[in-house]
Amino acid sequence: MMRTLKVALLGCGVVGSEVARIMTTHAADLEARVGARVELAGVAVRRAGRPRPGVPEELITTDAESLVKRPDIDVVVEVVGGIEPSRGLILSAFENGASVVSANKALLAADGAALHAAAAKHGVDLYYEAAVAGAIPLIRPLRESLAGDKVNRVLGIVNGTTNFILDKMDTTGAGYSEALEEATALGYAEADPTADVEGFDAAAKAAILAGIAFHTRVTAADVFREGITEVTAADIASAKAMGCVVKLLAICERSEDGQSVTARVHPAMIPLSHPLASVRGAYNAVFVEADAAGQLMFYGPGAGGSPTASAVLGDLVAVCRNKLAGSTGPGESAYAQLTVNPMDDVVTRYHVSLDVADKAGVLAQVATVFAEHGVSIDTVRQQGRDGDASLVVVTHRATDAALSATVAALRTLDHVRGVASIMRVEGE
Amino acid sequence: MMRTLKVALLGCGVVGSEVARIMTTHAADLEARVGARVELAGVAVRRAGRPRPGVPEELITTDAESLVKRPDIDVVVEVVGGIEPSRGLILSAFENGASVVSANKALLAADGAALHAAAAKHGVDLYYEAAVAGAIPLIRPLRESLAGDKVNRVLGIVNGTTNFILDKMDTTGAGYSEALEEATALGYAEADPTADVEGFDAAAKAAILAGIAFHTRVTAADVFREGITEVTAADIASAKAMGCVVKLLAICERSEDGQSVTARVHPAMIPLSHPLASVRGAYNAVFVEADAAGQLMFYGPGAGGSPTASAVLGDLVAVCRNKLAGSTGPGESAYAQLTVNPMDDVVTRYHVSLDVADKAGVLAQVATVFAEHGVSIDTVRQQGRDGDASLVVVTHRATDAALSATVAALRTLDHVRGVASIMRVEGE
Numbered sequence: 001m002m003r004t005l006k007v008a009l010l011g012c013g014v015v016g017s018e019v020a021r022i023m024t025t026h027a028a029d030l031e032a033r034v035g036a037r038v039e040l041a042g043v044a045v046r047r048a049g050r051p052r053p054g055v056p057e058e059l060i061t062t063d064a065e066s067l068v069k070r071p072d073i074d075v076v077v078e079v080v081g082g083i084e085p086s087r088g089l090i091l092s093a094f095e096n097g098a099s100v101v102s103a104n105k106a107l108l109a110a111d112g113a114a115l116h117a118a119a120a121k122h123g124v125d126l127y128y129e130a131a132v133a134g135a136i137p138l139i140r141p142l143r144e145s146l147a148g149d150k151v152n153r154v155l156g157i158v159n160g161t162t163n164f165i166l167d168k169m170d171t172t173g174a175g176y177s178e179a180l181e182e183a184t185a186l187g188y189a190e191a192d193p194t195a196d197v198e199g200f201d202a203a204a205k206a207a208i209l210a211g212i213a214f215h216t217r218v219t220a221a222d223v224f225r226e227g228i229t230e231v232t233a234a235d236i237a238s239a240k241a242m243g244c245v246v247k248l249l250a251i252c253e254r255s256e257d258g259q260s261v262t263a264r265v266h267p268a269m270i271p272l273s274h275p276l277a278s279v280r281g282a283y284n285a286v287f288v289e290a291d292a293a294g295q296l297m298f299y300g301p302g303a304g305g306s307p308t309a310s311a312v313l314g315d316l317v318a319v320c321r322n323k324l325a326g327s328t329g330p331g332e333s334a335y336a337q338l339t340v341n342p343m344d345d346v347v348t349r350y351h352v353s354l355d356v357a358d359k360a361g362v363l364a365q366v367a368t369v370f371a372e373h374g375v376s377i378d379t380v381r382q383q384g385r386d387g388d389a390s391l392v393v394v395t396h397r398a399t400d401a402a403l404s405a406t407v408a409a410l411r412t413l414d415h416v417r418g419v420a421s422i423m424r425v426e427g428e
Numbered sequence: 429m430m431r432t433l434k435v436a437l438l439g440c441g442v443v444g445s446e447v448a449r450i451m452t453t454h455a456a457d458l459e460a461r462v463g464a465r466v467e468l469a470g471v472a473v474r475r476a477g478r479p480r481p482g483v484p485e486e487l488i489t490t491d492a493e494s495l496v497k498r499p500d501i502d503v504v505v506e507v508v509g510g511i512e513p514s515r516g517l518i519l520s521a522f523e524n525g526a527s528v529v530s531a532n533k534a535l536l537a538a539d540g541a542a543l544h545a546a547a548a549k550h551g552v553d554l555y556y557e558a559a560v561a562g563a564i565p566l567i568r569p570l571r572e573s574l575a576g577d578k579v580n581r582v583l584g585i586v587n588g589t590t591n592f593i594l595d596k597m598d599t600t601g602a603g604y605s606e607a608l609e610e611a612t613a614l615g616y617a618e619a620d621p622t623a624d625v626e627g628f629d630a631a632a633k634a635a636i637l638a639g640i641a642f643h644t645r646v647t648a649a650d651v652f653r654e655g656i657t658e659v660t661a662a663d664i665a666s667a668k669a670m671g672c673v674v675k676l677l678a679i680c681e682r683s684e685d686g687q688s689v690t691a692r693v694h695p696a697m698i699p700l701s702h703p704l705a706s707v708r709g710a711y712n713a714v715f716v717e718a719d720a721a722g723q724l725m726f727y728g729p730g731a732g733g734s735p736t737a738s739a740v741l742g743d744l745v746a747v748c749r750n751k752l753a754g755s756t757g758p759g760e761s762a763y764a765q766l767t768v769n770p771m772d773d774v775v776t777r778y779h780v781s782l783d784v785a786d787k788a789g790v791l792a793q794v795a796t797v798f799a800e801h802g803v804s805i806d807t808v809r810q811q812g813r814d815g816d817a818s819l820v821v822v823t824h825r826a827t828d829a830a831l832s833a834t835v836a837a838l839r840t841l842d843h844v845r846g847v848a849s850i851m852r853v854e855g856e
Binding site for chain 2: 022026149150292293300304306311312314315317322325330
């Protein structure tokens with residue numbers, strides 16, 4: 001007789017309702033692919049009594065803790081998000097012998113090691129493809145397809161909300177607030193957009209990607225984070241003048257000696273010729289550079305109910321197969337124990353825009369400060385008007401520490417009225 | 429004590445030597461990722477006595493059959509290519525209880541079902557990520573990440589040689605022969621380029637992709653195949669005039685009722701705005717469209733020693749982990765048993781270029797023939813000169829059968845001197 005695997009679903013919002021729908025409509029396919037019936041055995045929600053089309057009323061419960069402890073549950077799907085109660089529920093599921101499929105980037109980036117250890121202790125799986133870049137397969141390619149290679153760099157657009165806003169600013173000339181308003185109106189930004197626009201969401205994803213790519217532990221706290229709220233229409237225009245576009249990038253890099261890594265999220269200018277430059281709207285894309293594989297790119301919808309559900313379902317099939325085989329998939333791989341270096345050590349190029357007095361000798365003064373701090377200048381563009389002027393300096397590669405010291409010194413110059421913006425230049 | 433898994437390598441050419449090199453230089457990483465030592469225990473080559481830097485002389489043998497039958501071998505890596513002796517060696521490996529990692533697209537496309545059945549019978553793995561698009565993770569994402577989704581279409585550039593040639597024709601205006609010569613001189617095309625330029629290589633990959641994507645059996649013989657040898661500089665120029673570029677595409681589609689599929693390889697015009705249009709040189713890229721995930725794209729180096737070795741090593745880590753766990757990964761999934769429809773049933777758009785007499789009424793004659801066969805015309809471009817003229821017709825969507833019948837009828841018209849070219853238009 002064919003076995004039945006029972007699934008508890010925690011959360012029935014945008015993603016959860018899609019997971020439930022696909023489990024029902026594709027039940028025959030799932031059965032054929034898993035080799036067992038996969039049954040939705042319970043759905044935990046915060047508030048009962050709402051209409052949930054396609055989800056049988058008798059499956060709904062507000063008691064998530066009891067659901068994950070039910071002895072018949074084989075797999076728990078967690079699409080609630082946030083740290084608690086998700087963390088406690090997942091740990092209860094492990095103790096109960098259930099494998100877990102989670103889309104919870106914040107939790108995994110904050111406390112992934114403890115969760116992986118708990119899963120390993122109880123001999124069950126923790127899968128989380130949906131936590132990074134929605135439907136785009138990234139976790140599995142990084143931890144399985146590239147398991148025999150050495151990844152040196154991961155560079156990606158992993159937040160759809162901010163990409164939508166920056167793309168809107170780029171195509172229409174709108175300012176940040178105006179573009180955010182449109183994103184909110186269209187449902188691309190939440191009522192409180194902080195997690196997206198301040199880069200918290202992207203930083204969590206960067207931590208997860210860096211950990212898997214480099215086989216070491218990286219938490220969200222290790223990731224340098226700068227959001228897009230300070231990006232101005234002038235920055236976008238300045239990027240255009242350089243043949244660039246501004247994107248919020250997550251960048252995870254191995255140092256040249258291979259012994260340390262950095263992980264950071266910030267807006268950056270990238271050349272129009274770079275494949276990431278043409279990633280429009282709320283789409284995501286991630287570049288991976290590995291020793292043997294070379295440059296790979298993965299592109300697709302990074303959020304939304306259906307794409308995220310697709311990733312959850314792929315993981316569900318995998319953990320169900322593992323359950324049937326009495327095995328588990330690859331767990332945490334953190335043997336490399338590399339140091340995570342601070343932002344100061346990151347080496348990149350910079351676009352620095354200064355408001356200066358329109359006087360002879362300003363450029364010489366500014367150039368001297370850059371030179372004194374060991375930051376070599378690539379190009380300078382000077383624009384003057386009615387006694388005021390602006391200087392746009394693009395540097396060669398330098399450390400973040402050297403650039404910060406340079407900027408601090410620039411601010412003390414008589415003729416420098418202000419530092420209008422500093423933006424990193426990547427992808428060259 | 430840590431276990432040692434022993435690997436037999438069949439083939440030590442461009443790919444094999446890279447596999448051997450990485451296995452040696454990354455031995456510590458492989459051990460940490462697998463959880464066991466992974467030892468290169470023997471290397472079968474056709475001709476002994478050649479210098480093989482980095483491969484210890486005592487591992488070399490010309491007796492592949494004895495190597496795969498050695499009782500201590502846990503995994504066989506086959507990077508020889510071709511149908512025999514690879515097929516026999518892989519079957520021997522299975523009988524001997526060894527799992528197999530293969531990069532052999534021709535064999536898998538011709539006889540995959542029998543190989544999968546043999547692997548299943550002996551409780552071992554057959555992995556073959558390297559058989560399609562080199563380092564780009566495609567097999568694993570399709571058969572695992574999208575295992576809970578419904579794939580409707582796979583559209584890709586899966587042959588680097590032909591993409592290099594077409595890209596060269598596009599950027600330089602060169603003819604086919606000239607571009608092929610350059611590809612050969614630069615090592616992008618083999619001395620006998622037939623497998624690439626006639627589309628056999630791409631057709632094998634299309635068969636493998638279609639089989640996995642649609643959970644059904646598709647062999648190379650099921651794939652309609654047309655190479656790039658008839659593509660002319662005039663075709664490329666005509667594509668440009670339409671805002672298109674010519675690419676050799678592998679296209680696997682599910683029919684609208686979901687009950688049948690088609691698989692084909694042929695040159696096609698795609699709009700410059702399509703992401704595949706900007707895939708340059710010898711790179712590969714594959715679009716996947718699925719119900720829930722939406723549009724995904726995978727991009728990277730599709731061939732070459734290192735990229736292919738990266739894919740082989742990823743599979744090697746996976747099958748080694750399975751060996752240790754006493755389990756196997758997902759095998760063949762062909763439960764859907766869909767019909768593979770012939771090319772006649774494929775629906776797409778066409779670009780038809782005709783040499784006609786520069787006489788009044790030609791266009792009316794031609795238009796009537798299209799209408800009589802139910803092929804609706806989108807645009808017509810007419811160019812006349814000294815009594816000769818050309819007509820370029822771009823159609824709306826129609827079946828291949830209707831288009832073929834139309835072309836046959838056009839050839840019988842008095843005023844039509846010849847059909848200069850027919851090309852499909854995709855990606856719109």
